[in-house]
Amino acid sequence: MTISGFTMVRNATKLYYPIRQAITSILPLVDEFIVALGDCDPDDHTLEEIRSIGSDKIRIIHTTWDLEKYPRGMEHAHQTDIAREACKGDWLFYVQSDEVVHEEDLPASGNAARSYYTTPPSKGCYSNTGISGRLRSLHHLSCLVC
DSSP: OOEEEEEEETTTTTTOHHHHHHHHHTTTTSSEEEEEEEEEOTTTOHHHHHHOOOOTTTTEEEEEETTTTTTTTHHHHHHHHHHTTOOSSEEEEEETTTOOGGGGHHHHHHHHHHHHHHOOOOSSSOOOOOTTTEEHHHHHHHHOOO
């Protein structure tokens, strides 16, 4: 059983988003962490901030935001989908770039993933049949176990 973490972000350091803390908060739980990194402004240092974490679990996908094609916040959903679709794990854990996972919640999330690996709970998680019938969302599952 493997767990993928993922997020999307653009201009995190310029906007004072805690992207480093968001990613490092979930790294102990995941086997990989996917970042859909939008085309940042020249005075932003998000790429350097993510690279400075120094984890081989992190995979960055460089993306271009198209706010004309995806207006009114829909680009956020599009970018999230890009990161989600790149995940290879059996379970997915979505962390927004301004969120952190409390270290005390990591064991419960991992235990839930192992416990429900073959039999998912009736609510609070979903199957992502577009990638694999076994993919489920730990972000929602963690709400059940906390």
